[in-house]
Amino acid sequence: MDALVIGAGPAGLMAAEELARAGRHVVVAEGKPSPGRKFLMAGKSGLNLTKDEGTETALAAYAEAAGPLGPILRAFGPAEVQAWARGLGQEVFTGSSGRVFPVAMKASPLLRAWLGRLGDMGVELRVRHRWVGWQGDGFAFDTPEGPVVARPRVTVLALGGASWARLGSDAAWVPLLQARGVSLSPFAGANVGVQVAWSPQMARHFGAPVKGVELQAGGMRVRAEFVVSSRGLEGGGIYAVSRAVREGAELVLDLAPDRTAAALAERLAVPRGKDSVGNWLRKRLGLDPVKLALLMEWGRPLPEGAALAALVKRLPVRHHGMRPIDEAISTAGGVRWEAVDDRLMLKAVPGVFVAGEMLDWEAPTGGYLLTACLATGRWAGRAAAGCVTSAE
Ligand SMILES: Cc1cc2nc3c(=O)[nH]c(=O)nc-3n(C[C@H](O)[C@H](O)[C@H](O)COP(=O)(O)OP(=O)(O)OC[C@H]3O[C@@H](n4cnc5c(N)ncnc54)[C@H](O)[C@@H]3O)c2cc1C
Numbered sequence: 001m002d003a004l005v006i007g008a009g010p011a012g013l014m015a016a017e018e019l020a021r022a023g024r025h026v027v028v029a030e031g032k033p034s035p036g037r038k039f040l041m042a043g044k045s046g047l048n049l050t051k052d053e054g055t056e057t058a059l060a061a062y063a064e065a066a067g068p069l070g071p072i073l074r075a076f077g078p079a080e081v082q083a084w085a086r087g088l089g090q091e092v093f094t095g096s097s098g099r100v101f102p103v104a105m106k107a108s109p110l111l112r113a114w115l116g117r118l119g120d121m122g123v124e125l126r127v128r129h130r131w132v133g134w135q136g137d138g139f140a141f142d143t144p145e146g147p148v149v150a151r152p153r154v155t156v157l158a159l160g161g162a163s164w165a166r167l168g169s170d171a172a173w174v175p176l177l178q179a180r181g182v183s184l185s186p187f188a189g190a191n192v193g194v195q196v197a198w199s200p201q202m203a204r205h206f207g208a209p210v211k212g213v214e215l216q217a218g219g220m221r222v223r224a225e226f227v228v229s230s231r232g233l234e235g236g237g238i239y240a241v242s243r244a245v246r247e248g249a250e251l252v253l254d255l256a257p258d259r260t261a262a263a264l265a266e267r268l269a270v271p272r273g274k275d276s277v278g279n280w281l282r283k284r285l286g287l288d289p290v291k292l293a294l295l296m297e298w299g300r301p302l303p304e305g306a307a308l309a310a311l312v313k314r315l316p317v318r319h320h321g322m323r324p325i326d327e328a329i330s331t332a333g334g335v336r337w338e339a340v341d342d343r344l345m346l347k348a349v350p351g352v353f354v355a356g357e358m359l360d361w362e363a364p365t366g367g368y369l370l371t372a373c374l375a376t377g378r379w380a381g382r383a384a385a386g387c388v389t390s391a392e
Contacts, residue, residue, distance in 0.1 A: 001027045001124075002388055004139060004152035006131045008035030009169070010370055011356025011377035012158030013114060018381030019156075020121040024388060027150070028123060029141060030168070031130035036111045037167040038160065042370070043107030050081040050367035052094040061368045065361035068337045069372060072344075076375040078367070084374070088113040099367055131159075133176050153391065154351050154384040158377060161331035161357035162187040169357070181348040183339045189328030190362040191369075192242050193234030194251065194319040202297055206230045208290040210237075214257035216314075217241040218249030223257060228290060232323060239329060239365050242322065251317040255291045264309035277302060285312065330369050332362035343383035344376060351387065355380035 003019045005012045008030035019026045028035070042048075051058055055077035059066040062073075076084075082092050082100055090102040090110045102110055115125070130142045138149040160169030171187060178184060205228045215222045215237050224237035245251050256264060264285060272280045278292055287295065295302070298318050299311050325331060335354050339347060344359075346352045355376040363369060 001025050001150065001152050002154070003027070003384060004029060004150050004155045005158060005381075006030075006139070006155065007158035007160060007168075007356070008032075008125060008127075009158060009160050009356060009373065010036070010039050011160075011358075011373040011380075012156065013118065014374050014377030015156040015158055015353070015355055015381030015384065016123045017114075017118060017121065018378050019154075019385050020118065020123045022382070022385030022389070024385055026123045027152070028118075028125045029129035029131060029139075029150070030125065030127045032168040033127050035115065035125060035127065036107070038164055038169055039111060039370075040107045041164065041167055043105070043110075046101055046105050047107045047110070048099045048101055048365065048367040048370070049085055049092065050078040050100045050371045052082070052098045052100050053078060055079075058368065058371065061363045061366065062361050062372065063363075065337070065363075068342075069361060069375070071342070072375045072379045073372065076378050078371060081367075081371050081374055085110060088117065097366075131173070131176075134180070154353070154387050156353045156355055156377075156380045156384050157358065158354070158356045158380075159358050161334060163189065163192075163326050163328040163331050165326055173358070177335065177346075180346075182346055183336045185333040185336055185360045187325060187331045187333035188246060189322050189325040190243060190246075190332045191239035191329035191365050192246075192325070192327060193229070193238050193323040194232045194242070194245060194317065195321055195323050196232035196317075196319050198230070199297060202228065202293060203230070205290045205293050209235075210290055210294070212257070213237070213291065214254040215241050216252045216254065218244030218247065220244055220249075228294075232319060233317070234323070236365060243332070243362065243364075245319075246322050251319065253294065253315045253317060255287060255295060255312045255315060256285060261306070261309045261313045264312055265306040268305060268309055287312075329365060330357060330362065332360070334358045334360045336360050343387075344380040345383065345387070353380040353384045353387075 002024040003026045005016045005028045008028050016026045016028045062069050085092050092100050128144050135149050138151045141148045159173045162171035208228050211225050222240040226235035226237035267284045344353045356373040
C-alpha cells in the first residue's frame with residue numbers, strides 16, 4: 001500500500017480522499033466495527049457542519065491555534081465545507097445563528113454518500129483494525145484475524161480527541177506517540193457541562209431548558225440556552241463559556257438580561273403581602289419556574305429590595321467544576337503545534353502526518369470543530385500525497 005490512514009472519522013476520511021485523488025492506493029484502518037461513529041453521534045442533535053462566515057472571522061474562534069490553522073482554513077474554510085457537503089448530494093441551510101446544517105440534519109446520508117465515493121475511488125476500509133503501536137517502522141494492529149503489521153510509504157493519524165471513548169476516540173494513542181518523542185499537551189474537556197450537587201428540590205426541573213438568560217464568565221457574555229440536568233448544567237450556553245470556567249473564571253447568570261437592576265428593584269419595591277416568596281417573584285419579575293428555582297438554589301437566604309434585584313442580575317453558579325472529559329463534545333490538548341511541521345508531519349516521526357481533533361486546538365461549538373477536522377484532514381492528506389510523489 002502507498003498510504004495508510006488510521007482513524008475513520010471526518011479527518012481521516014478527508015485525508016484518505018485527498019490521497020486517493022492524488023492516485024495513491026489508500027487503506028483506512030479503523031478500530032471500531034464501523035466508521036465515523038462520533039460523526040454520526042454529532043448528527044443526532046443536528047449536524048452543524050460549519051458557520052456561515054468569512055474564514056478570517058471563523059479563525060478567531062480557534063483562539064491561539066488561529067495562527068497555525070490559518071493557512072489550513074484559508075485553503076478549506078466555511079465556504080468550502082458547504083460546497084463539499086453539496087458535492088456529496090447534501091443540500092445545506094444556514095440557521096438563524098449562522099450555523100450551517102445539512103437539510104437532512106443528520107450525518108448518516110452524508111457519511112453513506114462519502115463512503116460510497118471513497119469506495120469508488122479505490123479507498124479500502126479495514127474495520128476492527130486497532131493500531132496498538134510501532135514494530136520497527138511498521139504499524140502494528142490488533143485485528144480479528146490476529147496481529148497485522150502494515151508498512152506504508154506514508155501514514156496519516158486521525159485518531160480523534162479524548163472524549164466519548166465508547167465511540168472510538170479513547171486517546172489510547174497518547175503513550176504511543178510519547179514513546180516516539182512527540183510532544184503533547186494534556187487533554188481537557190472543551191464544550192463540556194458543569195457539575196452541580198443539587199438540593200432535592202431541583203429534581204423536578206431536570207431536563208428543563210433555561211432560556212433568555214445571559215451567562216457571564218471571564219469577560220464573556222453569552223445569551224444562549226442551556227439545560228438543567230441531574231448532573232449539573234449542560235448545553236450550548238454552558239459550552240460557550242466552558243473554556244473560561246475551566247480556566248478558573250467565576251460563572252454568573254443574569255436571569256433578567258433585558259432589564260436593569262434599577263427597573264427590577266422598582267418592581268420589587270411593592271410589599272409581598274401574603275404571597276409566598278416564589279409567587280411574589282414570579283408575579284413581580286415574571287421569572288419562569290426554572291429560573292426561580294435557580295435563584296432559590298444559589299441565592300438563599302434571599303436578600304431584599306435592591307440587593308435582591310442585584311442578585312437576579314448577577315447570580316453566581318455554585319458548581320463543582322467541569323463534568324468528566326468523556327462527556328465533552330470536544331477536547332483541548334493533543335499533539336502540540338511545535339511537534340509538527342507546516343505540512344502537519346510529525347517532526348519526530350518523518351512520513352507520519354496528523355489531523356483532526358488529536359491536534360492541539362479547541363473551539364466553541366458552531367461547526368468550528370468539524371470544519372477544522374475536515375480542513376486538517378485535507379491538508380495532511382495532500383501533504384502526505386506530496387511526500388510519496390517527491391520520494392518517487
Ligand atoms: C454529541 C456530540 C455532538 C457533536 N456535534 C458536533 C457538531 O454539530 N458540529 C461539529 O463541528 N462538531 C460536533 N461534534 C464534534 C465532532 O464530532 C468531532 O470534533 C469530530 O468527530 C472529530 O473528528 P476526528 O476525525 O478528528 O476524530 P473522530 O471523529 O473522533 O474519529 C477518530 C477515529 O479514530 C478511531 N481510532 C482511535 N484510536 C484508534 C486506534 N488506536 N486504532 C484504530 N482506530 C482508532 C476512532 O474509532 C474514530 O473512528 C460533536 C461531538 C459529540 C460527541
